[in-house]
Amino acid sequence: MKRIAVLLSCLAALPSLVHAAEWEGPQDPFKLYGNSYYVGTEGLSSVLVTSPAGHILIDGASPKAAVQIAAHIRQLGFKLEDIRYILTSHEHYDHVGGVAELQRLSGAIVLTSAAAKPVLETGKPDKGDPQFGTLPDMTPLPKVAAVRDGETVALGPLAIKAHYTPGHTKGGVSWTWQSAEGGKALNMVYADSLIAVAGPNFRYSGTADYPNAKNDIEGSIARVAALPCDILVTAHPNASDVIERQAKGALVDTGACKAYAQAGRKRLAETLAAEAKKQ
Numbered sequence: 001m002k003r004i005a006v007l008l009s010c011l012a013a014l015p016s017l018v019h020a021a022e023w024e025g026p027q028d029p030f031k032l033y034g035n036s037y038y039v040g041t042e043g044l045s046s047v048l049v050t051s052p053a054g055h056i057l058i059d060g061a062s063p064k065a066a067v068q069i070a071a072h073i074r075q076l077g078f079k080l081e082d083i084r085y086i087l088t089s090h091e092h093y094d095h096v097g098g099v100a101e102l103q104r105l106s107g108a109i110v111l112t113s114a115a116a117k118p119v120l121e122t123g124k125p126d127k128g129d130p131q132f133g134t135l136p137d138m139t140p141l142p143k144v145a146a147v148r149d150g151e152t153v154a155l156g157p158l159a160i161k162a163h164y165t166p167g168h169t170k171g172g173v174s175w176t177w178q179s180a181e182g183g184k185a186l187n188m189v190y191a192d193s194l195i196a197v198a199g200p201n202f203r204y205s206g207t208a209d210y211p212n213a214k215n216d217i218e219g220s221i222a223r224v225a226a227l228p229c230d231i232l233v234t235a236h237p238n239a240s241d242v243i244e245r246q247a248k249g250a251l252v253d254t255g256a257c258k259a260y261a262q263a264g265r266k267r268l269a270e271t272l273a274a275e276a277k278k279q
Helices: 004-012 063-075 099-106 117-122 213-225 242-247 256-278
Strands: 030-033 036-038 047-049 055-058 083-087 109-112 144-146 152-155 158-164 173-181 184-191 231-234
Touching: 030 173, 030 184, 030 231, 030 242, 036 242, 055 152, 055 158, 063 099, 083 099, 083 152, 109 117, 117 144, 158 213, 173 213, 184 256, 213 256, 231 242, 231 256
Parallel strands: 055 083, 083 109, 109 144, 184 231
Antiparallel strands: 030 036, 036 047, 047 055, 152 158, 158 173, 173 184
16 A cells, blocks of 8 residues: 555646546556456556456546557457446546446446436536536536445346445445455455545535535545455555556455555545645
8 A cells, every 4th residue: 555645645636647647558457356357547447347248347537548448358358348337436537537438339328326427417527526626527428327325236147236435526436246266256346536635625624515525535434444355446546556466466455445444534634634724
């Protein structure tokens, strides 16, 4: 988790770094475990979970990254047309901006939270988003459906559970499932951002357009910390060191979710302290 602090400083400067080369830089796809594969870029995660009945993709990264994600899926020997669902983490263009192209190529249904659904359908950022005013519009998406908190997305043998984790945005979702290899199943977690990043006009200690932001992110941090967690992938891979850990053959880390949550807790405290000084 040594790179989390670096990532947090990058996220604080999100508008200027969102198209930085390291975020959309090249990254070879790789197996996470069993039927789960990392297909994202150097700095933007995307995970493919496969089955004979069809596949599920989690996140589409940025518009520019969508081309790489599509190429990675084909490189692994899978067909984009076999993707039945695209799941989203949170409704920012660096995680769902590429979904329009991936949906066009696959014909998949996009599944998201109730709060994120109107953002994806209209392409317009929510006024209560902590980073509102720094976020560009996105391509509106057809075929978007909302899943309930705790609902399981089923496809053949696949079962991926939605955990609402708002706070970074109103509509954040984390996802959990199991993948098996050699008769051993592991708990897989795709965790949404837990970082209290605010634009110039937003305060986690109180903003009218999102008055529950502080309580939401505190609840989401606690929720992710409590998840059964063998392999963690975060919306930004650096936040869980997933690429570095794969290179070292050390993807399994049962303490990863707790460490990730603690980093979010620390950042929230820093954000609230900075807001208090401005009062």
